[in-house]
Amino acid sequence: MTLQPTSHPGFSTTSSYGDQNSTNITNCPDTDAWEWFYTSQPVYIMVITVLGIVFNVFVLMVFILHKKACTVAEIYLSNLAGADLVLLSCLPFWAVNISNGFNWPFGQFLCKVVNLGIKMNSYCSIYFLVLVSIDRFVALVHTMSYGRMRRPKYAKLGCLLVWGFGLLMGVPTLIFRKVQHFPEYGVHACFLDYPSRTLELVCNGMLIILSFIIPISIISFCTVKIIQALKVQSIEKSNAEKTEHKATNLVLAVLLAFLICWVPFHLITILDVLLMAEVLGGCHLENALDICNQIFTYLAFFNSVLNPILYVIVGKNFRKKVREVFHNWSYKKTASSDSTRSNLSTLKTSV
Numbered sequence: 001m002t003l004q005p006t007s008h009p010g011f012s013t014t015s016s017y018g019d020q021n022s023t024n025i026t027n028c029p030d031t032d033a034w035e036w037f038y039t040s041q042p043v044y045i046m047v048i049t050v051l052g053i054v055f056n057v058f059v060l061m062v063f064i065l066h067k068k069a070c071t072v073a074e075i076y077l078s079n080l081a082g083a084d085l086v087l088l089s090c091l092p093f094w095a096v097n098i099s100n101g102f103n104w105p106f107g108q109f110l111c112k113v114v115n116l117g118i119k120m121n122s123y124c125s126i127y128f129l130v131l132v133s134i135d136r137f138v139a140l141v142h143t144m145s146y147g148r149m150r151r152p153k154y155a156k157l158g159c160l161l162v163w164g165f166g167l168l169m170g171v172p173t174l175i176f177r178k179v180q181h182f183p184e185y186g187v188h189a190c191f192l193d194y195p196s197r198t199l200e201l202v203c204n205g206m207l208i209i210l211s212f213i214i215p216i217s218i219i220s221f222c223t224v225k226i227i228q229a230l231k232v233q234s235i236e237k238s239n240a241e242k243t244e245h246k247a248t249n250l251v252l253a254v255l256l257a258f259l260i261c262w263v264p265f266h267l268i269t270i271l272d273v274l275l276m277a278e279v280l281g282g283c284h285l286e287n288a289l290d291i292c293n294q295i296f297t298y299l300a301f302f303n304s305v306l307n308p309i310l311y312v313i314v315g316k317n318f319r320k321k322v323r324e325v326f327h328n329w330s331y332k333k334t335a336s337s338d339s340t341r342s343n344l345s346t347l348k349t350s351v
Contacts, residue, residue: 055309060082076155103187108178111177119169124162131159136222197276204273257303261299261306
């Protein structure tokens with residue numbers, strides 16, 4: 001990502017995902033589109049932050065408060081909600097940063113930690129979907145062969161490994177993120193300062209391969225096999241099969257939403273890497289990629305708000321859990337109220 005002129009300093013939030021080095025100064029002329037982005041981005045970020053935190057906390061509370069233990073798929077989806085919360089808790093810092101003219105006011109520690117949280121989400125969210133895709137694949141295609149592997153303890157271990165992998169892939173962010181003063185732009189910017197262009201290209205290549213090409217290939221394979229399995233199965237299904245199909249419909253909806261929100265971002269990142277490697281070039285392409293990076297980054301952020309909505313709209317089992325949680329909560333509240341009235345009545349009688 002290139003650094004825009006003084007009126008539009010391009011310390012873009014996209015660099016927190018794609019690790020674009022913001023210190024490269026462009027010779028391309030500025031465009032009027034940046035003014036609109038810099039005024040609208042903070043508002044958009046705060047809106048999706050508030051909505052996303054409320055929705056994802058609601059999802060986690062339903063899974064936690066429900067009397068039955070979470071299924072394997074629900075363990076993965078609850079961890080996905082946790083990854084979304086990590087991202088959403090970091091976004092307000094970038095909203096302040098943008099509204100402040102990309103002058104980072106929070107110090108170097110938060111510069112590293114906030115971007116580490118965003119980086120972890122880019123890896124963890126996709127691999128939680130990989131795990132849930134594999135779970136649906138095993139449940140519908142290889143039920144007899146590998147069904148015993150679908151146990152909550154293995155699911156929790158898988159989630160722990162994903163969180164560890166996300167943290168490991170965020171190490172370059174911890175090492176190379178720093179706050180530096182740019183007198184020509186009048187800001188103290190939080191940016192990625194790679195020691196060499198080669199290392200920058202390697203890190204961006206790893207992002208594309210490990211957080212896009214490999215997981216999307218696995219998800220695509222599992223999804224095709226899942227759809228084929230759903231088509232060939234008979235109309236008469238047992239109750240267990242119906243439950244599996246309900247869970248599968250929700251997973252497919254979540255996967256589709258993820259692809260719609262994230263594929264454009266990764267495609268633009270690939271073009272950005274090609275531009276950085278000087279395979280592609282030109283001011284028009286550079287300006288177009290800068291603007292598209294902004295648009296598609298915030299489309300990707302919106303996925304964190306969309307997932308809980310899909311749980312309610314598509315997830316019949318989730319809606320059932322919500323009703324049961326509210327029913328139990330209402331019952332306990334009524335029982336507590338009746339107990340209080342009974343105690344007051346006993347006190348009055350004894351007096």
